Structures are given as C-alpha cells and as structure tokens.
Amino acid sequence: MNQTKNNKKAFKHRSSPSRRSSAARPSNDDKAGLEVRATAAKLLAAVVDKKISLDGILDPVHGNPAYKHLNDQDRALTRAILLSALRHLPRIEAALASLLESPLPQGARPLHHVFCVAAAQILYLDVPSHAVVDLAVEQAHRDPRNRRFAKLVNAVLRRLVREKDTVLERIAAVSPVPDWFMERLAAAYGPQAAGEIAEAQLTPPAIDITVKSEPQRWAEAFGGRMLPTGSIRLPAFEGSVASLAGYDQGEWWVQDAAASIPARLLGDIRGRRIADLCAAPGGKTAQLIVAGAQVIAVEQSVNRMARLKENLDRLGLRAQLVQGDLFDFRPEAPLDGVLLDAPCSSTGTTRRHPDVLWTKGPEDVAKLAALQAKMLRHAVTLVRPGGLIVFSNCSLDPLEGEQLVADLLAEDHGLERVPVEPAGWPGLENAISSRGEFRTTPAMLPGEGSSTGGMDGFFASVLRRR
C-alpha cells in the first residue's frame, strides 16, 4: 500500500538533475553503462513500435549507428538485454503492470522501454540489480520525456528487485508469446503442444554444426553431442565460432540441426544437376555440393550472394552462382532436382530471433505464403519428369507448409508427394508427419546431460514431377 502512495506521488513529482546531490550522479564508469541502456531502450522501441528487424539493427556494417558506436563488450551486453527483453516481453510487461498502480500514461512509450530494459536485466540476466536500478533512474532523469517519472522508475524497480521471486512465480502462467502467435500455434498444434512450443522458444539455442566428413571425430574433438540427425551440437562456450578448430580450414559450418534436413531429402544426388533457388547464406548449398551434386545457387540479394560466396570460399566448395530473381531463372536444360528453401515468416527461429514475433503478424504469414506458392509453382517447371522438388522453410505455420503443399497438389501440376521415410531418430519420432512430411518444432529433441535440447521449427516436403 505504501508503495502505491509513493507511485502516485511519483507521477506528480518533477525533479531536475541540478537538484540531485553530486553523490547521486553517475561516475565516469557508469557512462558506458548508461549508453548501453539508452541504446537498448531505443532499439527495443525500433523493434516493437516500428517493426524493424533486430538483425538489420545489429548488423555490424549497416546497423543502427548508436549500436555500431559501442565497443565489442557493450555491444554484447546490449544484444543480450534486447534478446532477453524480446524473449520475455509479455511476462516483463505483466510483472511491471502488477507493480504499477495504474497503467503508464498513453504515449509514454520511451518510459515503457526504459522499464522493460531494466526489468529484463533484473528478472532474467546476471547483472547486479542495484546497478540496473540506478542506471534506469539516471536514464529517466536524462531524458526530458521521462524525467518526471524518475521516482516512479526508482520505486517500481526497487520493488521488483525485492519481490523478484514472487513476481517470477506470478508471471510464470502468462503466455510468453503475443496473442496472434499463440492463437495460430493452438489452431495448428493444439493448446498443449502450443504451450510447449511457446515455452521452448524462451531457451536460447545451442550452436549446431554440419561437418564435411567424420562427424564422430569432430564431435569428440569439441566434446560435443552427436545428434541423431547427423549434426554436432557444440557445448556452451564463450567467444566466436571462428576461433574454433577447423573453421579456418573450412571443415564445417554453423547450421541448426533442423535446417540440415531439407537438403538431404533429395537423396543420392551424386553427379546430379540441382538448383538451390533461395541459396544465401549457403548452408544448404554447401550440403548439396558436399553430397556430390553440380549445384546452381540462385540468390536475389546482392549482399547475401556476396556472403554465400565468402562462405563457399572458406569451405573450399564451388557452385555456379546466379545472382537474380528466381522467377527469371531458366536453366539451359531441365534439372534433376531443385531445393526451394523459401523466404518465410521465420516463426520457427524465435529462439534466436525473438523479434520476429513483434515485427511480424498474421498478415505477413498470409503474404509470404502467397509468395512461396508462386515460387513453388515456378520451381516445378524447372525440373525434368521424374525430378524432385524439395520445398522447405523455417515457419511453424501450416499456411506456409502443410496447407500450401496440399493446395498445390490439389491444383494438379503433374506432381506427387514422395513421403519422407521415418528415419528412426531417437527423440524425433514425431518429426515425420502421417502425410510423410518433415515438421519440427522448438519443443522437439530433448536435452541430454548438460546439452541443451530443442531445434528450429522447420517444414519440408518432397514432390516428384510425373
């Protein structure tokens, strides 16, 4: 009750930095901390309010200037705060709402983001809580839009620190994903599985790699876990993957276990002419080349094609590179197979890209599904009779997967589905549907010992041209 009174007063209170004692002012050491928090709040606003993708904002070359200006350590902290805030946003908002007597004034979005950035650290990150509160209060003081709420920030966040355990218990029942996404998950997978998928997306993913050869030897060398799918799951480590053994020598590449399956569904492709129609950054192109195919990699984006080329160069692999729109791509002769790993809503990758759920909505799913259907109809025309088409993407939505393929088959393009055979992967028994399609979710693949479980949500279907 006392707290409530304080909050009420704090709404009315106005203070200016000049009225505060010098002891309350931040030291030089805190300046970097303040810059990190201010940048995190600004970037959270860009994602949530302006629907800008986090990958674009955090791009080391083309990204947000305030972020690029930070040193490596501060960038890492900013990124960790943002990922945590976005992963847990509905629960953070519920926690704050339970401590505020009345909702923040309309239009107080900058204040909302200051609160969310601080609460993400207090509830979910290993950062000293008193420092988080002090920095948030100072941050509020420094922004004319938030200055009059500085006391409220102080009161609410101190209470959050004191009551952290009870608050965490209280918000555990709050759905961790936005309503639109939970509704779609529940409609597709049923309420229980939808809840499990939503919870699974809260766990940051482990790093999986695909090796050119000798997976068992590499698994032992890294102390990693050999996954039933053939990928190696690395143990937790600090630092960059580029510093690990075999990276410079091009022995392996980073690729989620689920993402490594679609290319393999083309079967024995030694000597076959295969086009990878949406190729960059090239994880699946590399798999097709290593499997012995003559590969044509088609990619529309100039920047992403440059990245694909860099990746193949590092791996010492060669493909014919075609930079351009796949709708303009016509091979000289019909192909033996195509892989269409189409651009999608990416809702299967929310463990690493939690911003997706805040930057995209049901209308994007529908738009992307329509584009994918158009791409798939074109892809079909590129293969010879008897040739295979693998259609895949990392969406969890049937509109971009099961439904899309069923609609295409109903149109009759002279196509038949080739059922994917159950592979007998322990822990992944449900990854092949009764229709013979590959479907994973982040809730699949249990953890083992200290090795994290989970995998990206992926869909893949194999079609044959009659």
Ligand SMILES: C[S@@+](CC[C@H](N)C(=O)[O-])C[C@H]1O[C@@H](n2cnc3c(N)ncnc32)[C@H](O)[C@@H]1O
């Ligand atoms: C899901 S990503 C592909 C990932 C890739 N297959 C891999 O495993 O590394 C989709 C790619 O399709 C590309 N793309 C989108 N529209 C395209 C089009 N009309 N023609 C060719 N590429 C396109 C995007 O630029 C993006 O790189």
